[in-house]
Amino acid sequence: MSPSCHWHRPLLILSMLFRLAAGAVAAQSEPRDLMHQPWLEARTAHFDAFSCGPTQAVARVVGRLEQFREAYSVLAGVQAVRSPPIVVMGFADHATLEPFLALYHGKPASVTAFFVHGTDENLIVLPLSGTGSLESIFHEYAHLLFRHNERIWPVWLEEGMAEIYSTFEVTGAYGVRIGQPIERHLALLAQTTLMPLADLFTVTHASADYNETEHQGIFYAQSWLLTHYLMLGDNAAYKARFGQLTALLRQGQSPIQAFTNAFHTSLSAMESQLRGYLARGKFNPLDLAVKTDLRAPQGMATRALTPPEICFRLGDELLRIGRGEAAQSYFERARQMAPKSPLGYEGLGLLAADRDQSQEAVRWLHEALQNGSRSFLAHYAYAREKYKLTAEAPGRHSRLETEVAAEVRSELERSLELMPDFAPAHELLGFFEMVQGENLFSAQQHLERAIQLEPDNRAYVLSLAQAQFLRGDADVARRTLEPLRLPYVEASLRAEAEALLKEMQHQPGQAH
Numbered sequence: 001m002s003p004s005c006h007w008h009r010p011l012l013i014l015s016m017l018f019r020l021a022a023g024a025v026a027a028q029s030e031p032r033d034l035m036h037q038p039w040l041e042a043r044t045a046h047f048d049a050f051s052c053g054p055t056q057a058v059a060r061v062v063g064r065l066e067q068f069r070e071a072y073s074v075l076a077g078v079q080a081v082r083s084p085p086i087v088v089m090g091f092a093d094h095a096t097l098e099p100f101l102a103l104y105h106g107k108p109a110s111v112t113a114f115f116v117h118g119t120d121e122n123l124i125v126l127p128l129s130g131t132g133s134l135e136s137i138f139h140e141y142a143h144l145l146f147r148h149n150e151r152i153w154p155v156w157l158e159e160g161m162a163e164i165y166s167t168f169e170v171t172g173a174y175g176v177r178i179g180q181p182i183e184r185h186l187a188l189l190a191q192t193t194l195m196p197l198a199d200l201f202t203v204t205h206a207s208a209d210y211n212e213t214e215h216q217g218i219f220y221a222q223s224w225l226l227t228h229y230l231m232l233g234d235n236a237a238y239k240a241r242f243g244q245l246t247a248l249l250r251q252g253q254s255p256i257q258a259f260t261n262a263f264h265t266s267l268s269a270m271e272s273q274l275r276g277y278l279a280r281g282k283f284n285p286l287d288l289a290v291k292t293d294l295r296a297p298q299g300m301a302t303r304a305l306t307p308p309e310i311c312f313r314l315g316d317e318l319l320r321i322g323r324g325e326a327a328q329s330y331f332e333r334a335r336q337m338a339p340k341s342p343l344g345y346e347g348l349g350l351l352a353a354d355r356d357q358s359q360e361a362v363r364w365l366h367e368a369l370q371n372g373s374r375s376f377l378a379h380y381a382y383a384r385e386k387y388k389l390t391a392e393a394p395g396r397h398s399r400l401e402t403e404v405a406a407e408v409r410s411e412l413e414r415s416l417e418l419m420p421d422f423a424p425a426h427e428l429l430g431f432f433e434m435v436q437g438e439n440l441f442s443a444q445q446h447l448e449r450a451i452q453l454e455p456d457n458r459a460y461v462l463s464l465a466q467a468q469f470l471r472g473d474a475d476v477a478r479r480t481l482e483p484l485r486l487p488y489v490e491a492s493l494r495a496e497a498e499a500l501l502k503e504m505q506h507q508p509g510q511a512h
Contacts (some may be wrong), residue, residue, distance in 0.1 A: 022400040034096070036316070042296055048309050050313050051090035053128040056092055061128060061137060063298045068168055071176045072145055074290040077277075083144060084118065084422070087316050088127045100314065103319040114322050115140035116320045117147055119424045119454065120377045123320055135182075139166035148456050149246060151332055154255040155203050155210060157245070159220055160227025166335060171287065175297045179232045181283040187220035189278055192218050197274075200226070201255045229277045230263070232286055236265055252487035310336040312343040316350075324351055344375035352436055361385040376419035381409035384428055397435050408432060423453035426504040427460050434467045443467045458484055458493055462500065469504055477504065 010171060034052060040059045042049040043065055051058045065088070073081040091097035094112065101108040113126035113136035124140050143150075143164035146158065152159075167180040195218060203210055203219055210219060228247075230238050241262050248258035260266060265273075305313070315330030330353055335344025349364030365382040368375070387408050391397050400408070412429040430446030433439050447464040452461065461480055468477035483489070484497035 003153050007199065017032075028414070035307060035310060039310045039313075040302050041305055042300055042302045043282060044300050046085050048090055049088040049090055050305065051088075051092075051128065052096070053090050053092040057128040059300055061126070062088060062300065063088060063136075064134060065137065065141060066298050067170055067294045068141055070292055071168070071170075071288075071290050074292055075288060076145070083122055083147075085121045087121050087123050089123065089313070090128045091126070093129045094127045097125065098260060099326075100125065100317055100321075103323065112136040113140050113225065114321075115143045117144065117150070118320065119457075120422065122381075123317065125317060128429075135166040137296075138168045139163060142166065149263070151248070151456060154201055154248040154249075155205060155207075156200050156219070157222040157227065159211055160223035163220065164222040164227055164231065167285070173293045174290055175286050175296070175348075176290060177285050178281075179228060179285040181285075182221075182224060186283075187216050189225060192221075194271065194275065194278075196227075196257075197224055197271055198256070201259070208368045224276060225278060228283060229274055232284060234280070235273070236284070249488070278447050295323060306338075308338040308341050308343050311337065312347055315347045316476060319347070319351055319354060324354065327351055340371060342368040342371040342375070343377070345371060346373055346375055346378045349378065349385075349509075351382055353385050358385040358388045362389065374418060376415045376422055376425070379411045379418065380415040380425045380428070383408045383415065384424075386411070387428070396433075399436055405432075421453055423450045423457065423460070424482075426450040426453065426496060427463060429459075430467065431463045434463065434470065437470075440467060440471050444471065462493070462496055465497075467501060469500075474504055 016389065037052045039050060039052050040055060040058065042051070042055070042061045042062060046069055047056050047061050047062045067496050089100075091100070094304045098108050101111065102114070103109065109137075109327050112130070113124070116123040116125070119313075123217060124137070126136055126140065142162040143158070145165075146161055147152070150158070164179050167178055167182065169177045169180070171177050200219070229235070233239065241264075242502070244262040245258055248262055250253070251258075253261065256267065259270075263270065288409055311330045311334035315327040318324075318327035318330065327347070331344050331347030331351060333344075334347060335339070338344065345364045345368035349361045349368055350504050352358075352361035352364055362382060364386050365378055365385065368378050369382060373379075387397070390400055391403060399405075410431070412425050412432065415425040417428070419425070426446045427450035430443045430450060433443035433446065444464065444467045447460060447467055450460045451464060453459070461484055465477040465480040466482060468474075477500065478499065481497045481501055484493055489497075
């Protein structure tokens with residue numbers, strides 16, 4: 001066993017698919033005194049909704065989400081819709097939601113609804129009323145369903161596909177329709193010059209074209225138009241080749257290379273064809289049949305939220321969009337309201353962990369656990385931050401003495417008892433057992449399970465390769481690392497993989 005191992009720490013909050021430059025600012029005034037409004041929790045088979053809106057509106061939203069999920073699972077397979085818990089935060093209207101939006105250049109982002117993808121839960125935030133609210137719901141949920149392509153798809157394709165699915169409609173007990181014309185896009189496209197495709201392809205989540213209201217419209221409209229033309233349009237060859245685009249992107253080709261190679265055409269030629277498609281004005285949707293009755297009654301259980309629970313939920317939402325200062329005020333209020341409840345301490349602990357204040361995080365999370373927290377995330381975060389404090393250097397660990405090791409192991413095991421499919425806990429427990437060197441077989445099992453649960457989290461692969469190497473499987477470890485050397489993999493991960501491969505050349509693997 002080598003004296004120490006390097007751990008690539010998984011993030012508590014992975015990404016926001018609209019990736020805004022969110023800043024930490026003080027909480028804005030609460031519209032309509034949110035804390036004094038009645039809030040409810042509504043649970044269905046696959047969604048957990050929290051809302052200050054009317055119960056009927058909440059039921060309608062989660063019911064449509066259940067229909068969407070069921071239809072997509074029938075079409076794409078159960079694995080495609082499997083994910084961490086999905087939480088829906090439903091505000092009464094957009095005015096009530098606005099103080100809980102991420103910030104772009106210090107102002108609330110210009111979005112109707114949004115989606116935050118995390119390792120512990122996925123969060124959909126939306127208004128229950130207003131124009132296009134159901135389209136926004138389906139758009140945001142589509143991002144979750146396409147998450148396996150999140151790291152390789154260019155933004156225009158992410159948003160174009162989400163817009164195609166945003167028009168989801170149940171046409172009968174066993175029928176659905178997607179890809180219907182979106183009138184607001186067509187109206188804008190009729191009076192605006194199309195962006196050059198080279199410019200469209202360079203838009204990122206931080207671009208003005210993605211975030212600023214005056215630019216957003218044409219970007220979303222043209223992304224929808226291009227995706228509709230390639231996927232559902234009147235060019236049969238393009239429809240047949242559409243799937244090749246993702247395959248070429250996975251091979252590491254740039255967005256422009258993959259596009260021109262997949263469709264065998266230049267960008268200028270495609271721009272001309274796209275203008276012709278728009279001029280023809282015929283946008284056929286796609287009708288699909290499913291084998292499950294989508295109109296069968298949906299079960300839903302509801303309960304009223306207590307004020308500390310409301311504070312925790314609002315603070316948690318703000319934490320997940322990068323607004324730590326605003327989140328802190330809600331967590332502190334929850335602690336003051338109910339000092340014997342774990343919720344306020346848990347929120348403050350997660351906030352401290354997000355700020356890389358491990359000592360503070362351990363203190364608050366210990367209070368949460370002492371007050372009876374049954375949150376798998378609290379147990380995991382406590383173990384993670386406790387383990388970080390033992391590091392020789394950031395991410396570098398050596399074998400721990402019995403008492404500290406027992407506590408870290410116990411908390412991770414408790415987290416997995418509460419949430420058996422929580423990938424980060426499997427990954428950290430696997431890494432921990434690898435460093436301890438007492439059960440490398442168990443370490444490899446946990447790491448393999450983490451990758452099975454989150455196949456697109458490449459950071460887990462590094463730990464698995466280390467465990468394989470330490471078990472004497474050097475050739476297997478090298479094969480495990482090879483995918484991390486592809487061009488589209490993040491530069492930092494590529495560098496770590498190369499460093500580990502070099503280390504393997506100089507150190508023989510050890511069987512344990």
